[in-house]
Structures are given as structure tokens and as C-alpha cells.
């Protein structure tokens with residue numbers, strides 16, 4: 001039987017044939033494509049990666065097999081968030097670099113084994129010699145740069161980003177007159193020494209680019225509101241108010257910022273006219289740039305830039321390289337861009353970890369003597385005695401415009417959640433375990449023996465305290481429900497729906513993966529079944545009252561954004577109150593009690609959300625967050641994922657595990673997203 005390198009090969013067929021033993025993938029393109037097809041059949045490589053490589057082989061018949069291998073791996077790396085392939089690292093540590101799960105590491109034709117037969121310098125020479133590869137000047141499918149191989153598009157994005165950020169860093173803007181006095185007025189009751197919030201404000205006035213990073217509750221929003229007051233006050237005084245726009249990568253993150261900005265702007269002690277020029281509504285980045293259906297281009301771009309003076313972007317860790325490049329292209333050169341985000345959180349799902357890359361030096365400072373002097377004169381804060389590393393303007397231009405806020409007001413110094421997040425972040429397994437195992441008010445640990453462990457069922461229903469677990473919102477749903485004869489326009493219905501939504505937001509189960517017995521799909525089914533079994537819901541399948549749903553794609557027509565969570569409720573029909581209709585209610589998340597009511601049939605991308613992936617939970621917070629770890633290691637399981645899950649909890653965090661080593665291994669692993677971004 002002859003295998004076709006361009007068609008999928010059923011695994012069974014592979015096992016039955018001994019043709020594998022005769023393959024010479026490093027000598028023959030056909031054999032290399034067959035090996036790649038094997039990887040696709042085994043579920044490791046994406047069909048897209050194989051198709052791309054086969055296309056290159058067809059375009060350039062003289063290409064060597066190792067170049068085809070490099071092309072396939074470069075394309076594959078994008079699916080794991082890496083912008084490029086690092087050749088040397090792939091040979092030195094293939095399992096780690098290429099996120100190879102254990103099952104594939106020992107297989108004869110998989111990269112761990114195949115790459116052992118390749119010499120780095122020969123591989124590099126083959127790449128340099130190939131007509132499929134350029135150094136970037138000419139357009140070619142692949143770009144070879146500093147030991148890294150890129151798909152041309154991603155090399156171009158990285159280059160754009162570097163050029164634009166450098167340009168913005170060099171665009172000196174005039175800080176407001178009387179900066180010191182204005183800063184002192186805005187920060188007159190801060191006891192932090194030094195006051196990093198004040199420092200961040202001062203730094204952001206100097207050029208067209210700055211970053212304010214910090215963990216949860218370190219005051220990123222508070223700082224940025226004061227910054228806006230600082231910049232807007234003189235502009236309003238001069239009769240030329242600035243056009244300020246706020247944005248976030250997802251609808252959920254935009255809604256959360258909108259809510260907290262709204263509250264904080266209202267309580268800021270500033271002139272009423274200035275207050276009226278500080279926006280509180282936050283757009284998604286896609287909406288701001290004007291996404292166009294069926295294209296990756298936006299309405300706003302280099303030739304049609306955004307009309308604004310200041311752009312603040314929250315949750316910047318979630319922005320991928322491509323979106324970042326489009327954003328920078330669409331920004332007027334003189335506009336101030338200020339990024340807010342937690343550098344330690346999970347990076348974007350798509351390729352690139354731009355904020356993480358940009359904040360590599362944030363902890364150590366690397367301020368130049370000039371910056372330190374300017375800051376001390378302007379803010380009056382003493383920085384010389386701090387354990388920061390010394391930098392200089394030439395080698396560390398970005399560091400001069402980056403500030404890390406270091407004092408969390410969300411988690412007090414004795415908070416278990418705050419300490420656990422810190423220990424995980426610094427890779428301290430022993431301390432993390434110790435915190436989880438000692439009795440504390442805000443941390444809990446649950447060890448399960450099997451998926452249908454009674455302890456899990458109990459936990460899902462009741463949580464760990466009164467008004468906890470999923471029984472809480474379902475009890476409110478039943479007990480607080482207005483009488484069916486209450487007219488549908490009576491505010492009691494809206495009030496009830498808001499109570500149910502707010503109760504649901506108290507407790508959230510997070511999982512690492514979608515698939516597997518501890519994955520989101522399976523957990524959603526099991527949790528719904530437990531709730532049904534205990535009489536809290538009437539069905540566990542399809543649409544039923546009490547079903548919580550997560551929107552997975554932006555729907556501009558309905559005003560729903562990817563990440564919005566709603567609950568299905570039964571409302572009486574206006575002229576037939578004995579009958580009900582199911583509607584899904586979504587909060588506006590703008591600080592008001594307004595709701596969107598949508599018929600289930602209109603929701604094309606909604607899924608049950610008793611359990612949510614940690615990736616989807618970014619930008620959200622819950623009173624009690626429970627993380628369920630899988631029973632097997634997976635490449636996505638790492639320190640950043642644990643940190644993100646833990647910091648979603650406001651008051652209580654529960655870790656649920658069935659294998660002790662999974663947590664320990666995850667803490668050991670730190671994501672390294674390969675990219676060439678350096679400043």
C-alpha cells in the first residue's frame with residue numbers, strides 16, 4: 001500500500017504498515033511530508049501547518065527536507081502563542097520548546113527523536129540558502145532573523161511594533177505646566193513610600209508611550225484616573241479639552257473597567273467641568289479600530305488614523321502581536337498611549353506576549369540617573385535607596401517609561417490569596433503547598449479521589465460557607481421570584497434578575513482545559529446533572545431556567561461581547577401570565593441595573609458556564625473562585641495560568657486536585673513565549 005503525503009493517514013493504517021521503518025524524512029521531501037502527516041494524524045500538528053508546508057514544497061521543488069521541517073514547526077509554534085521558531089532551542093530542548101506532551105516524546109518520528117539527527121549549523125545553512133527564506137528585505141514566505149525563523153507576516157508585525165514603540169518613546173511631549181504642584185494636589189493623602197502611583201502619573205506625561213503594570217488591586221485604575229485629571233485639567237483650562245478614549249481587549253474587561261472608572265471618577269475631587277471631559281465608557285479594541293467582517297484589516301489604519309489625544313488600554317496582557325501592530329499603526333504619532341496590565345498574567349491566546357515582553361525589566365526598574373533625578377525633582381519621591389537596578393537611556397529606553405505598582409490594596413499582607421499568588425509567581429512550591437494546607441479564611445484545598453467523588457458534588461452545591469456554591473443563586477432564583485401575576489413591566493422582575501446575576505457572580509469554577517474528565521465540557525455536564533439531581537434545575541440539557549451561559553463571539557447586533565455571562569430565566573408572557581418564556585438576561589456591567597434580555601434562539605455562540613476555562617476568566621473576578629486541576633500534565637498548565645486563576649478570587653480561592661504532582665509541576669513551569677521583541 002502506498003501512503004499519500006498529501007492526505008490524512010488513519011493511525012490504524014500506520015500501525016499496520018511497516019513502511020515507516022523505511023522512511024528517510026531528512027533525505028526526501030515526500031518522506032518528510034509523510035512524517036508531518038503522521039503528526040497531523042496523531043493530533044499533534046495542525047492540518048494547516050501540513051498544508052502550508054506541502055504548498056511550499058510544491059512552490060519550491062528544490063527545497064531541502066530540513067527547511068520543510070522548519071517551516072512546519074514555525075507554523076505550529078503560532079498555535080502555541082510563539083511568534084517564531086528558535087532553531088537552537090528546538091534542538092536543545094524539543095519537548096519544552098515545541099510543547100510536546102509526554103505521549104509524543106518517545107515516538108521515533110516525532111521531533112524529540114527526529115531533531116537529534118539534525119546538526120544546528122547544517123540546519124541554519126539550509127535555511128539561509130533556501131529561496132523560501134529572506135532576511136526580511138524581500139517578501140518571502142519565511143524570514144530568518146537572529147537565529148529565529150518567522151512566517152513573513154509575524155516578522156513584519158514584530159518589526160512594525162519595534163519601530164512604532166521606539167518612535168513613540170522618542171516623541172517627547174510637554175508635561176502640564178506646574179506638574180509638581182498638580183501631582184501633589186492629586187496625591188496628597190497617599191502614605192505609600194515611595195508613591196509608585198504618583199511616579200507612574202509623572203512618567204506618563206513625558207512621552208507618547210508608557211506602561212503601568214501591577215498585580216491585582218495595586219491601583220492601576222486609580223492611577224490612570226488621576227493621570228487623566230492631571231492631563232485634562234490644564235487642557236480644559238486652556239479651552240481645548242483632550243479627546244480621551246479608553247479601551248480593553250475583550251467586552252468583559254471593557255465592562256469591568258467601565259464600572260470601576262465610573263465609580264472612581266464620580267468620587268474624584270476635581271472641577272466639575274474637567275470631570276465631564278473624563279470618559280467612563282470603555283470600548284473593545286476591535287470596536288475602537290473598526291473591525292471589518294471577513295478581513296484581518298481594520299477601518300482605522302495608517303491612512304485613516306484614530307482621532308484621539310490619549311488612549312488608555314486596560315488588560316493589555318491579553319493583546320496579541322497582530323492586534324498590537326494594527327493598533328500602533330492606527331494611532332496618531334502625537335497621541336499618548338498608556339498601557340495598563342498585569343505582566344504576570346496569562347498572555348493572549350493568539351501569538352505573542354507583548355506586555356510580558358515589554359515588561360521584562362519592570363521589577364528591577366533600570367531607571368537612568370536622568371530619569372531618577374527628574375522623578376525625584378518632579379514627584380518629591382526618594383528612589384535612590386530602593387533595590388532597583390541602574391539603567392541608562394540608550395540601553396533601556398522602554399524602562400524609562402515603565403512603572404510597576406507594588407502595593408496591593410485588594411490583598412492585605414496577611415491575605416492567603418495574595419500570598420499564594422506571590423509564591424506561585426516566584427515558583428516556591430513548598431510555600432504554596434504550605435499555604436494551601438494550613439487553615440486560613442480565604443484559601444481552601446480539596447483533594448478528590450475520582451470524578452464522581454461526593455466531596456466534589458457537595459462542594460459544587462454548597463461551596464464552603466453559607467451563600468456559596470451554585471445552590472446559592474438557584475435558591476435566590478426560586479425564592480425571590482416575583483409572583484407570576486406581577487405584570488412583566490413591574491421593576492420587581494428586573495430587580496430579581498439582577499439579584500440572580502449578582503448571586504451567580506459570587507462563585508465560579510475554573511478549569512484548565514476544555515477536554516478531559518476535568519475539562520470544561522465534561523464538568524459543565526456533571527455540574528448540571530448534580531444540580532438537576534438535587535432538584536435545583538428542571539433539565540440538565542438544552543435551554544432551561546437557571547442555565548448560565550458564556551458568549552464566545554462578539555455579536556454587535558445584540559450588543560453582546562465575547563466573555564459576557566448571562567442567565568436563562570423564565571418570564572411570564574404578558575397576556576397569558578400562566579405561561580412563561582425563557583429569556584437570557586445579561587448585565588450591562590456599566591454600574592447601572594440595566595439588563596439585556598435575549599431569546600435563546602437568537603444566541604448563536606453561547607455555551608454553559610458552570611465551569612469556565614482560566615483563559616476565558618481573564619478580565620473577570622469572582623467572590624469565590626475554585627480551580628480544578630486536570631489529572632495529567634498539559635503544556636498549557638504553568639505558573640501564569642495558576643497565577644491568573646488565583647487572582648480571579650476576591651475573597652476565597654479553592655484549589656481542587658486529584659493528583660498532587662500536577663500543581664507542583666505547573667508551578668515549576670514558566671511560560672516562555674518565543675519572540676524577538678527587545679528594547
Ligand SMILES: Nc1ncnc2c1ncn2[C@@H]1O[C@H](COP(=O)(O)OP(=O)(O)OP(=O)(O)O)[C@@H](O)[C@H]1O
Nearest residue numbers: 190214215216217218219220221222223260409410
Ligand atoms: N492610593 C490609594 N489610596 C487609597 N485607596 C486606593 C489607592 N489606590 C487604589 N486604592 C483602592 O484600591 C482598590 C483597587 O484599586 P484599583 O481598582 O485602582 O486597582 P487595579 O490595579 O486597577 O485593580 P484590578 O487589578 O482589580 O484591575 C480600589 O478600591 C481603590 O479605590
